[in-house]
Amino acid sequence: CNRRAFIRNSMAVAATAALVEPGATLFGRASAAGAGLQPIRLGGPAFAKTEDPEALALAHRKLGYRAAYCPGVALKDTDRIRALSEAFAKHDVVIAEVGRWCNLLEADPEKRRQNLAGVTEGLALAEAIGAGCCVDIAGTFSTTSWFGPHPDNLSARAFDAVVENARKIIDAVKPKRAKFCYEMMGWALPDSPDNCVRLMKAVDRPAFGVHLDPCNLINSPERFYYNTALLNECFDK
Numbered sequence: 001c002n003r004r005a006f007i008r009n010s011m012a013v014a015a016t017a018a019l020v021e022p023g024a025t026l027f028g029r030a031s032a033a034g035a036g037l038q039p040i041r042l043g044g045p046a047f048a049k050t051e052d053p054e055a056l057a058l059a060h061r062k063l064g065y066r067a068a069y070c071p072g073v074a075l076k077d078t079d080r081i082r083a084l085s086e087a088f089a090k091h092d093v094v095i096a097e098v099g100r101w102c103n104l105l106e107a108d109p110e111k112r113r114q115n116l117a118g119v120t121e122g123l124a125l126a127e128a129i130g131a132g133c134c135v136d137i138a139g140t141f142s143t144t145s146w147f148g149p150h151p152d153n154l155s156a157r158a159f160d161a162v163v164e165n166a167r168k169i170i171d172a173v174k175p176k177r178a179k180f181c182y183e184m185m186g187w188a189l190p191d192s193p194d195n196c197v198r199l200m201k202a203v204d205r206p207a208f209g210v211h212l213d214p215c216n217l218i219n220s221p222e223r224f225y226y227n228t229a230l231l232n233e234c235f236d237k
Contacts, residue, residue: 041094043065046065057091070125123169134178148187
């Protein structure tokens with residue numbers, strides 16, 4: 001895979017984290033002192049060369065993971081969805097996310113329609129398989145890259161379009177347990193904790209969540225040198 005794909009797969013551990021029962025192991029504190037804290041399940045790609053649900057789940061546990069990306073499965077393949085869900089639950093591996101990586105602000109109307117349909121299907125799959133979320137980038141107005149920078153990506157026009165897309169996707173699926181999320185980006189919405197909050201309020205749907213990717217928020221010297229403050233701000237807000 002290319003460098004971007006490798007970084008995405010490697011660094012998405014934090015982004016794919018799923019929260020579990022309160023405990024203190026992650027924080028190195030006594031349980032009494034850490035009451036109310038929730039340790040993070042770590043996950044990532046297992047690179048298992050098998051399609052067997054049981055073997056896929058065990059491959060993640062073998063690496064010490066208790067969270068995973070959604071294995072490849074079609075929404076219409078209900079038997080395989082059930083088998084995967086049961087196997088991963090049996091071995092205590094949470095399916096953290098269904099990734100649907102495309103440009104929801106694509107300039108070509110037909111491609112944009114197809115992308116919206118694909119992400120909507122991704123949220124339906126997340127709901128069916130019991131994944132924590134379906135995630136995509138909010139999109140870009142760039143005509144040369146599906147994820148690249150553009151001066152209008154942080155404009156009011158972009159904000160309105162991003163809100164409308166999220167509502168359309170969520171309202172089409174009406175999920176009860178899965179969330180729809182936009183991955184944080186350094187040059188597109190949501191590019192800051194404040195813009196995450198703005199989007200959540202504007203979308204105004206319980207099924208709209210936060211996909212915390214702090215690596216992507218490091219887009220300036222200030223954020224690089226004061227990244228602890230940025231992380232604290234993320235969790236505080």
